[in-house]
Amino acid sequence: MTIEGLFKNRQSYYYKNLGKYLKYVLNDHFVILLLVLAGATGLAYQNYLESVLVEALLPRVVLTLVILLVIFSGNIRTLVKPADAVFLLPKEKEFNLIMRRNLVYSLTFHSFYTVVIGFLTVPLLIGIEKMEPDNQIIWILTLVFWKVTHGIYLYYSLKQHQLETSRNIRYVIIAISLTGILTSVFISVFIGFFIALAAVSIFFLYVFIYTRSENWNWESLIETEQRRTQQIYSIINMFIETPYSKHKVKRLKFLDFLYNFSVFNQNPEIYFLSRMFIRNYNFSGLYLRLVLIGGIAIYFSNNWIINSVISVLFLYLIGFQLIPLRQVFKKTVYFRLYPNTDTDKINTIQKLLVILLAGSTIVYSLASISSGWVTMTALLAINIMFIYLFVYGYLPRRLNKKEKFS
Incomplete structure (x- = not known):
C-alpha cells in the first residue's frame, strides 16, 4: 500500500468513527436547543447593535478579543499515528505531499467559520463607523489572511528547528496579528488588510521556500494529533462514553x-x-x-x-x-x-x-x-x-x- 492510500484509509476510518458518535451528540433535543440559543443570541446582538455608540471603546475591545480567539483557534489535522515515527521515516519526502494536503484541508475548514464570524461582525464595524457596507469583503479577506498565517505557522511548528527560533516566530506572528487587528478596528480596515496581506505573503515564502528542506519533527506531529483528537472526544464524551477520551x-x-x-x-x-x-x-x-x-x-x-x-x-x-x-x-x-x-x-x-x-x-x-x-x-x-x-x-x-x- 502506498503512503497516499494509507492516509486515505485513515481518513475514511476517522470520519466514519467520528460520525458514529456525532449522531448521539447532535440529537433532536440538542439541535433544537442550539437553534433557540442561536436565535436568542442573535436577537440580543441585534438589540445591542441598535444601542452601540460610535465612540464606545468596549465594542472595539470585545471585537478584537473575539477575532483573536477565532484566528488562534484550531489545529492541523494530520492523522499521524505513533508508529509512523518508525515506519514512515524513510518515506518523508512522500509525506511532504500528504502534509501539504492536510494543511489545505485544515485551512479550508478553518476559513469557513472565520468567514461566518467575519460576516457576523460586519454590522458592528459599520455601527462604530470603521467600515462602509460596500467594503465588507475587505474585512472578510483580512480575517482569512490572518487565519492562513496562523495555519502556516502551525505547519512550520511541526518541523525540526531550534526551539528558540520557533518561539520567536510565534511571538512575531502574535504581535503582527494583534497590530493588524487593532489597526482594522481602531484606525482603518484598508490599512489592516494590507498588513494582513503582507504578513501572509512573507510568511508563506519563508516557510515554503526558505525552510522547505527542513525535516519533520515526528514527536511533535504525534503529540499534536493526539492532543487534537483528545479535545474532540472529550466533548463527545460528555454525551456518550467513548474509548478515546482520557x-x-x-x-x-x-x-x-x-x-x-x-x-x-x-x-x-x-x-x-x-x-x-x-x-x-x-x-x-x-x-x-x-x-x-x-x-x-x-x-x-x-x-x-x-x-x-x-x-x-x-x-x-x-x-x-x-x-x-x-x-x-x-x-x-x-x-x-x-x-x-x-x-x-x-x-x-x-x-x-x-x-x-x-x-x-x-x-x-x-x-x-x-x-x-x-x-x-x-x-x-x-x-x-x-x-x-x-x-x-x-x-x-x-x-x-x-x-x-x-
Missing part, C-alpha cells in the same frame, strides 16, 4: 475549603462525587465554561425575556452535560460493594446538581443586575423553578431510563 485528574488543593461545609460531608457518595467533579477537568472545565459564557451573554442583554431564555438554556446544558456523572458510580468498585441502593445514588446526583445549578443561577442573576432589581428577581425565580423541575422531575426519569438500557 480523563484528566488534578489535585486542586485550594478548593479544599469547600469541604468544610456539612453538605459535602453528609455521606460518602456526595463527598466522592463532588471530589470527582472538581478534579475531573472534563466535568469541572465544562461547567465553568458554560457558566462564564452564559453570564457574559446575559450581561450584554438588557431584555429580561432574552435573559430568561439564555439562563434556562444554559442551566439545561449544564445539567444535561453533567448527567454522565452517573457513570462514576458504575465504574468505581467501592460503590458496587457499598451497601446502598440506586435511589441513594440518584439522590446524591440530585444534591450535587442542585448545588451546581444554584451556583450558576447566582452568577446569571448577578450578571443581569444592570437591567434592574425586578429583572434580576424575576430571573432568579424562573431559574429556581427550572432547577426544581429539571432535578426532581426530568433527572430521575432520565437516570432510570439509562439504567434499564445499560
Whole structure:
C-alpha cells in the first residue's frame, strides 16, 4: 500500500468513527436547543447593535478579543499515528505531499467559520463607523489572511528547528496579528488588510521556500494529533462514553475549603462525587465554561425575556452535560460493594446538581443586575423553578431510563 492510500484509509476510518458518535451528540433535543440559543443570541446582538455608540471603546475591545480567539483557534489535522515515527521515516519526502494536503484541508475548514464570524461582525464595524457596507469583503479577506498565517505557522511548528527560533516566530506572528487587528478596528480596515496581506505573503515564502528542506519533527506531529483528537472526544464524551477520551485528574488543593461545609460531608457518595467533579477537568472545565459564557451573554442583554431564555438554556446544558456523572458510580468498585441502593445514588446526583445549578443561577442573576432589581428577581425565580423541575422531575426519569438500557 502506498503512503497516499494509507492516509486515505485513515481518513475514511476517522470520519466514519467520528460520525458514529456525532449522531448521539447532535440529537433532536440538542439541535433544537442550539437553534433557540442561536436565535436568542442573535436577537440580543441585534438589540445591542441598535444601542452601540460610535465612540464606545468596549465594542472595539470585545471585537478584537473575539477575532483573536477565532484566528488562534484550531489545529492541523494530520492523522499521524505513533508508529509512523518508525515506519514512515524513510518515506518523508512522500509525506511532504500528504502534509501539504492536510494543511489545505485544515485551512479550508478553518476559513469557513472565520468567514461566518467575519460576516457576523460586519454590522458592528459599520455601527462604530470603521467600515462602509460596500467594503465588507475587505474585512472578510483580512480575517482569512490572518487565519492562513496562523495555519502556516502551525505547519512550520511541526518541523525540526531550534526551539528558540520557533518561539520567536510565534511571538512575531502574535504581535503582527494583534497590530493588524487593532489597526482594522481602531484606525482603518484598508490599512489592516494590507498588513494582513503582507504578513501572509512573507510568511508563506519563508516557510515554503526558505525552510522547505527542513525535516519533520515526528514527536511533535504525534503529540499534536493526539492532543487534537483528545479535545474532540472529550466533548463527545460528555454525551456518550467513548474509548478515546482520557480523563484528566488534578489535585486542586485550594478548593479544599469547600469541604468544610456539612453538605459535602453528609455521606460518602456526595463527598466522592463532588471530589470527582472538581478534579475531573472534563466535568469541572465544562461547567465553568458554560457558566462564564452564559453570564457574559446575559450581561450584554438588557431584555429580561432574552435573559430568561439564555439562563434556562444554559442551566439545561449544564445539567444535561453533567448527567454522565452517573457513570462514576458504575465504574468505581467501592460503590458496587457499598451497601446502598440506586435511589441513594440518584439522590446524591440530585444534591450535587442542585448545588451546581444554584451556583450558576447566582452568577446569571448577578450578571443581569444592570437591567434592574425586578429583572434580576424575576430571573432568579424562573431559574429556581427550572432547577426544581429539571432535578426532581426530568433527572430521575432520565437516570432510570439509562439504567434499564445499560
